[in-house]
Amino acid sequence: MRDLVKGKRIVVTGSSSGIGAETARILTEQGAEVLGVDLTKNFDNVEEFYRADLSDRATIDALVDVLPDGIDGLVNNAGLPPTKPADILLKVNLLGLKHLTYKIVPKLADGASIVNVASLAGHGWPKAVDAIKASETLTWDNLDAFISRWQVSSEGGRSYFFSKEALLVWTMQNRWTWRDRGIRMNAVSPGPVDTPILPDFIETLGERAKEDRDTMDRPGTPQDIAPVIAFLLSDMTQWIRGFNIQADGGMASNLTCKAHGL
Amino acid sequence: MRDLVKGKRIVVTGSSSGIGAETARILTEQGAEVLGVDLTKNFDNVEEFYRADLSDRATIDALVDVLPDGIDGLVNNAGLPPTKPADILLKVNLLGLKHLTYKIVPKLADGASIVNVASLAGHGWPKAVDAIKASETLTWDNLDAFISRWQVSSEGGRSYFFSKEALLVWTMQNRWTWRDRGIRMNAVSPGPVDTPILPDFIETLGERAKEDRDTMDRPGTPQDIAPVIAFLLSDMTQWIRGFNIQADGGMASNLTCKAHGL
Numbered sequence: 001m002r003d004l005v006k007g008k009r010i011v012v013t014g015s016s017s018g019i020g021a022e023t024a025r026i027l028t029e030q031g032a033e034v035l036g037v038d039l040t041k042n043f044d045n046v047e048e049f050y051r052a053d054l055s056d057r058a059t060i061d062a063l064v065d066v067l068p069d070g071i072d073g074l075v076n077n078a079g080l081p082p083t084k085p086a087d088i089l090l091k092v093n094l095l096g097l098k099h100l101t102y103k104i105v106p107k108l109a110d111g112a113s114i115v116n117v118a119s120l121a122g123h124g125w126p127k128a129v130d131a132i133k134a135s136e137t138l139t140w141d142n143l144d145a146f147i148s149r150w151q152v153s154s155e156g157g158r159s160y161f162f163s164k165e166a167l168l169v170w171t172m173q174n175r176w177t178w179r180d181r182g183i184r185m186n187a188v189s190p191g192p193v194d195t196p197i198l199p200d201f202i203e204t205l206g207e208r209a210k211e212d213r214d215t216m217d218r219p220g221t222p223q224d225i226a227p228v229i230a231f232l233l234s235d236m237t238q239w240i241r242g243f244n245i246q247a248d249g250g251m252a253s254n255l256t257c258k259a260h261g262l
Numbered sequence: 263m264r265d266l267v268k269g270k271r272i273v274v275t276g277s278s279s280g281i282g283a284e285t286a287r288i289l290t291e292q293g294a295e296v297l298g299v300d301l302t303k304n305f306d307n308v309e310e311f312y313r314a315d316l317s318d319r320a321t322i323d324a325l326v327d328v329l330p331d332g333i334d335g336l337v338n339n340a341g342l343p344p345t346k347p348a349d350i351l352l353k354v355n356l357l358g359l360k361h362l363t364y365k366i367v368p369k370l371a372d373g374a375s376i377v378n379v380a381s382l383a384g385h386g387w388p389k390a391v392d393a394i395k396a397s398e399t400l401t402w403d404n405l406d407a408f409i410s411r412w413q414v415s416s417e418g419g420r421s422y423f424f425s426k427e428a429l430l431v432w433t434m435q436n437r438w439t440w441r442d443r444g445i446r447m448n449a450v451s452p453g454p455v456d457t458p459i460l461p462d463f464i465e466t467l468g469e470r471a472k473e474d475r476d477t478m479d480r481p482g483t484p485q486d487i488a489p490v491i492a493f494l495l496s497d498m499t500q501w502i503r504g505f506n507i508q509a510d511g512g513m514a515s516n517l518t519c520k521a522h523g524l
Contacts, residue, residue: 129522172519175512179479184512217441224501231493239486242515246505250437250446253504257434260391 004234006031009071011104013054013097014078016042018195019117022222023075023229030230035067038078054078055091057099057140064103071108073233076101077117081200082157086147089154093163095140098170111182115232116171117225120191120248121157122164123255132166157204164189168244175242184241186232191248193220216249224249266496268293271333273366275316275359276340278304280457281379284484285337285491292492297329300340316340317353319361319402326365333370335495338363339379343462344419348409351416355425357402360432373444377494378433379487382453382510383419384426385517394428419466426451430506437504446503448494453510455482478511486511 005027012027014020015036024034025045036046039053052063076097080089101114108114125132131150138146147153152162171187178184192201192212198219202209213219228247231237246252256262267289274289276282277298286296286307298308301315314325338359342351363376370376387394393412400408409415414424433449440446454463454474460481464471475481490509493499508514518524 126522129524133524169524172515173524175515175519176479179512217438220501227498228502231498236489236493237509239482239509239511240490240507241512242519243508243512245502245507247499247501249501250441250503250505253434253437257437257504260388262391262395262431262435 004030004230004236005073007033008073008233009033009035009068010073010075010233011035011037011067011071012046012075012077013037013100015046015049016040018197019190019193019222019225020075020077021045022226023077026226026230027233037063054096054100055088056096060096060100060103064100064107067104067107069107071104072112074101074104074108074112074114075117075229075233076115079117079163081197082154082160082204083200084154086152086154086159087143089159090138090143090147090152090163091140093160094135094166095138095143097167105178105183108183111238113233113237114183114185115229116167116185116187117229118167118171118187118189118244119164120189120246120251121161122168122189123252124161125165125168128162128165129169131162132169135166160204171244172242182238184238186237186240186242187244188225188228188232189244189246189248189252190225191220191251192216193222193225195222212251215254216251218249220247220249266292266492266498267335269295270335270495271295271297271330272335272337272495273297273299273329273333274308274337274339275299275362277308277311278302280459281452281455281484281487282337282339283307284488285339288488288492289495299325316358316362317350318358322358322362322365326362326369329366329369331369333366334374336363336366336370336374336376337379337491337495338377341379341425343459344416344422344466345462346416348414348416348421349405351421352400352405352409352414352425353402355422356397356428357400357405359429367440367445370445373500375495375499376445376447377491378429378447378449379491380429380433380449380451380506381426382451382508382513383423384430384451385514386423387427387430390424390427391431393424394431397428422466433506434504444500446500448499448502448504449506450487450490450494451506451508451510451514452487453482453513454478455484455487457484474513477516478513480511482509482511
């Protein structure tokens with residue numbers, strides 16, 4: 001229990017900023033071998049760095065080709081904020097994430113842990129079940145039609161919210177997909193966190209972001225979230241499967257209580 | 263991050279069997295000072311042992327009087343199985359648990375963590391919101407009337423289910439009760455676990471327990487659950503508040519997917 005992730009080989013996407021950078025840093029500090037993936041390398045927080053654009057299918061294929069075998073953990077952390085255009089956002093946050101995961105599974109060691117960084121923004125997924133079901137056949141080729149049919153444009157940050165809602169459902173759906181190999185998938189949902197993309201959220205969400213700020217005692221920090229990801233990567237969580245840990249200072253709990261008049 | 267709970271003073275109720283015993287054992291192993299509470303002492307897994315009947319208000323008061331100050335963690339683990347009479351079950355699992363918690367808060371150190379051991383049996387709490395709201399005024403004195411008014415007798419294990427449903431709601435409601443002192447409350451919900459009370463569950467739940475067994479690849483063990491409790495006691499979880507970690511091999515996720523046709 002002491003050495004949570006010591007000696008584990010872990011891939012972290014979006015390792016150059018925010019939650020991904022802090023996660024890579026503490027995993028390295030704990031003796032893990034971190035393979036970082038991002039557009040640019042900002043820190044010496046990884047053992048190996050792989051430059052890759054996770055919105056592009058061919059790039060993802062090429063990335064997985066050069067990754068080593070025996071990967072004990074995959075942190076799907078890379079994600080675009082709601083200010084980005086809906087098509088590129090859905091490519092990175094949803095299509096690319098799923099594609100990378102399926103491609104990487106043969107290179108995962110038995111007992112490996114996959115951790116998806118979702119968001120409090122995904123909390124309302126039950127209201128989007130129809131669109132989420134429809135997204136099961138979503139590909140790079142029918143993306144524009146999907147955005148228009150299911151109204152998941154960038155307006156009001158809808159594409160971002162949808163990407164996180166669908167990610168949470170996909171996490172649950174994969175609770176037992178690789179159970180015979182002991183590979184589990186879980187998610188972590190941060191609330192508002194003080195990272196380089198926080199201004200993008202405030203720009204998109206406006207009043208809602210202000211309300212959140214007034215409710216919370218302080219904004220979250222990458223230091224609040226990274227240890228939760230490390231925990232899910234560790235052997236302490238072999239019985240947690242298809243589950244979403246909400247690390248948001250109590251914001252999700254607050255929403256749930258309000259919704260039920262509690 | 264390495265020494266999750268080293269040097270922390272932690273009270274564990276129900277420390278003599280099952281999940282509580284394993285929790286006390288690994289906390290002690292990690293260098294915590296464990297104060298165990300139970301009816302009888304079975305193991306040398308604690309620093310100090312306090313004999314107490316947690317169904318009794320006066321006994322709880324007497325217990326808290328002799329506990330030291332500076333407590334960093336409280337694990338509300340003691341609980342009766344569904345085969346017990348409804349009144350004694352609700353006293354231990356709900357009334358006694360709440361009473362102990364409120365009494366012990368003044369002896370908690372700033373930044374302390376309270377962990378309630380709930381259950382997958384509490385998963386359906388949204389359907390019981392009215393009874394749960396009514397239970398806010400439940401005391402030792404109006405228990406019989408409450409059981410009859412809200413139909414929470416032991417039939418079909420209803421009193422057990424209700425005790426866990428109410429515990430999950432109470433956990434959420436207390437997300438920010440002691441926020442000014444940095445004291446957080448969270449829950450852990452195991453699914454079916456191979457402990458001395460597993461036969462009681464099978465006796466009460468019948469077909470449902472069999473269905474669970476067929477769905478799971480194996481029953482849970484105390485070794486699956488105790489590390490999750492240790493995690494919630496550690497400083498790694500200061501941003502997790504009013505939250506319920508479901509450590510059940512994916513059973514809750516399975517129920518949620520089924521309920522939404524996913």
